[in-house]
Amino acid sequence: MKKIFTLVFLVIGALAVNAQDVTFVKGDEVLENGATIQINAELKDLGEGFFTSKAETNGKDMPEAEQIYIKNIGSSDITVSGDATIVSQTAGLAVPTWCIADCIILPCSKTFSIAKGKKIELMLDQEFTNNDWSGAIEGTSVAKVVIGTKSIIVKFVYDKNGGGVDGVTSVDRINVTNNTLVYSFETSGNYEANIYSITGQKISKNSLSQQGTLDLSAMSKGVYVCAIAKNGKRIYTKTILVK
Helix, strand or coil: CHHHHHHHHHHHHHHHHHHHCEEEEECCEECCCCEEEEEEECCEEEECCEEECEEECCCCCCCHHHCEEEEECCCCCEEEEEEEEEEEECCCCCCCEECCCCCEECCEEEEEEECCCCEEECCEEEECECCCCCCECCEEEEEEEEECCEEEEEEEEECCCCCCCCCCCCCCEEEEECCEEEEECCCCCCEEEEEEECCCCEEEEEEECCEEEEECCCCCCEEEEEEEEECCEEEEEEEEEEC
């Protein structure tokens, strides 16, 4: 019995060390525990009546110094668990997603590994685009991520009169009409669309050409997360509705 208690104590102690061995950083700058980071989105005209507006902690063309990461500051590789929740949100906005490994809408929990001395992207996304892609909803979405004793507040903002834009650089067009995903990418590459349930279960994996359509009519009615990847790297996520 003594050995069992000792083993339990050691496991709990190891988890506690792991929780203390992570921190949030912006680029390479260590952020204060509980820090609030604001990320601004801006409406982008894609032409032919289509618009997009999105804010991300790790946009594909964002400078590394502006991106948010989770860093292992311990002396060994670690596996940690984290929780992401919505603090507040303007009515009508899509639910933000947390896309480490796969995309799950908030609130959600994730477990992931970080090598010694390395950092991984935080990967929080907020969509401000209208369902019909005719414009965007102005407002604010505030999310909180907690890993052990460390936390960060991410405030996503879209204000048409505000300045600044972080992570909203896409000139690609992705839309869902009549249960059909319609897409067109500015540059060539190996594209794929991964469709997830709102609980994070992967429903399908689909190879895409540079432009075309993907039939979603065989899927059950409901809300899904569509994650687009180019050459193996995620570049876009969007909450979609299959009717």
